[in-house]
Amino acid sequence: MADIDTTREYVNKVYRYMKHNMSVETFMEKLHYNRNELNALMELCRIYGKDISMEVEDGTLVFKRKTVKKNLIQKPSRNAEELNHNEICVVSDTHFGNIHQQLHLLNEIYEEAYKRGIKTVLHIGDVVDGNYPNRPESPRQQFLHGFDEQAGYVVDMYPEINGMTTYYILGSHDETHYKNGQATVNSWISRVRKDLVYLGQDTGEFSFDGVKVLLDHPGGGSSKSVSYNPQQRIEKLESHNKPKILLIGHYHKSYTFLYRNVQCVLTPALCDITQFQTKKGLSNALGGYFLDVYSDKKGHIQYFEAEEMAFDHRDVWDEAGKDMKKVRKLEIKDSIY
Numbered sequence: 429m430a431d432i433d434t435t436r437e438y439v440n441k442v443y444r445y446m447k448h449n450m451s452v453e454t455f456m457e458k459l460h461y462n463r464n465e466l467n468a469l470m471e472l473c474r475i476y477g478k479d480i481s482m483e484v485e486d487g488t489l490v491f492k493r494k495t496v497k498k499n500l501i502q503k504p505s506r507n508a509e510e511l512n513h514n515e516i517c518v519v520s521d522t523h524f525g526n527i528h529q530q531l532h533l534l535n536e537i538y539e540e541a542y543k544r545g546i547k548t549v550l551h552i553g554d555v556v557d558g559n560y561p562n563r564p565e566s567p568r569q570q571f572l573h574g575f576d577e578q579a580g581y582v583v584d585m586y587p588e589i590n591g592m593t594t595y596y597i598l599g600s601h602d603e604t605h606y607k608n609g610q611a612t613v614n615s616w617i618s619r620v621r622k623d624l625v626y627l628g629q630d631t632g633e634f635s636f637d638g639v640k641v642l643l644d645h646p647g648g649g650s651s652k653s654v655s656y657n658p659q660q661r662i663e664k665l666e667s668h669n670k671p672k673i674l675l676i677g678h679y680h681k682s683y684t685f686l687y688r689n690v691q692c693v694l695t696p697a698l699c700d701i702t703q704f705q706t707k708k709g710l711s712n713a714l715g716g717y718f719l720d721v722y723s724d725k726k727g728h729i730q731y732f733e734a735e736e737m738a739f740d741h742r743d744v745w746d747e748a749g750k751d752m753k754k755v756r757k758l759e760i761k762d763s764i765y
């Protein structure tokens with residue numbers, strides 16, 4: 429009989445195929461499920477906390493995933509074939525070297541991106557956990573100490589998929605290595621890993637088909653209202669120079685909104701709640717985002733959808749040392765189609 433971990437892994441795997449609005453019949457055909465097996469799977473999904481249901485839509489039975497967050501400006505006004513279409517994956521705050529890191533969840537997101545044929549991932553900072561000499565508890569909260577161990581771990585363990593490039597900024601935790609010894613994480617990572625491209629410390633710009641994207645890792649404290657700091661940030665953007673999309677890391681929160689015509693995505697973390705956050709009473713959201721963007725020739729967004737791939741405490745490996753000892757590097761050599 430399958431143990432709980434194996435069953436959970438099985439449910440997680442199959443759940444990834446159960447796309448929002450996908451026809452149930454198509455799913456059953458593809459994965460060779462009969463009706464009884466599907467009922468059993470839906471029951472398992474319920475037990476393992478997957479927010480999925482089946483609804484009849486236009487005469488077809490389809491899956492409905494409640495974790496899908498849609499942020500629609502308007503449906504593409506012209507034929508979608510005239511528009512540029514891009515899909516991008518967004519991750520943040522991996523905090524490699526912290527004992528609460530969740531590399532296996534980052535790997536799950538990269539696997540999903542690979543299955544979707546996504547070639548671009550953006551990482552919004554705090555790649556590594558950093559070095560805090562003034563926090564006496566810090567050494568016991570880390571399994572990798574200092575610059576060499578943490579930067580080396582990224583080089584060795586960060587997911588590597590042929591044809592996929594990760595563009596990243598560095599955040600407040602990464603910067604501690606510079607403050608302590610003028611060591612820059614990016615210069616080592618990007619020298620060795622050509623698929624990891626550095627965009628800047630705290631902030632960086634990226635664009636596709638004329639759509640400007642700003643990556644931001646603000647640093648500083650959090651606020652009770654999730655949207656307060658990002659709104660303040662958007663208000664400070666000059667109107668002639670605003671990005672179309674603003675991606676924010678650092679807060680370990682998940683939220684999307686549209687403000688001043690800027691699509692803002694607060695990107696959750698891929699590290700479980702740390703002792704520091706618990707002491708400060710801060711919450712910690714886990715997951716990543718898939719952005720689906722249609723834009724016109726001038727780089728104006730015609731359609732924007734931010735789909736969250738959320739994890740919760742049942743997905744976390746909190747058994748001491750499991751993630752740091754057992755996770756292998758995700759490496760896929762087959763090129764993305």
Ligand SMILES: [Fe+2]
Nearest residue numbers: 521554601678
């Ligand atoms: Fe962080």
Ligand SMILES: [Fe+2]
Nearest residue numbers: 554599600678
């Ligand atoms: Fe940070």
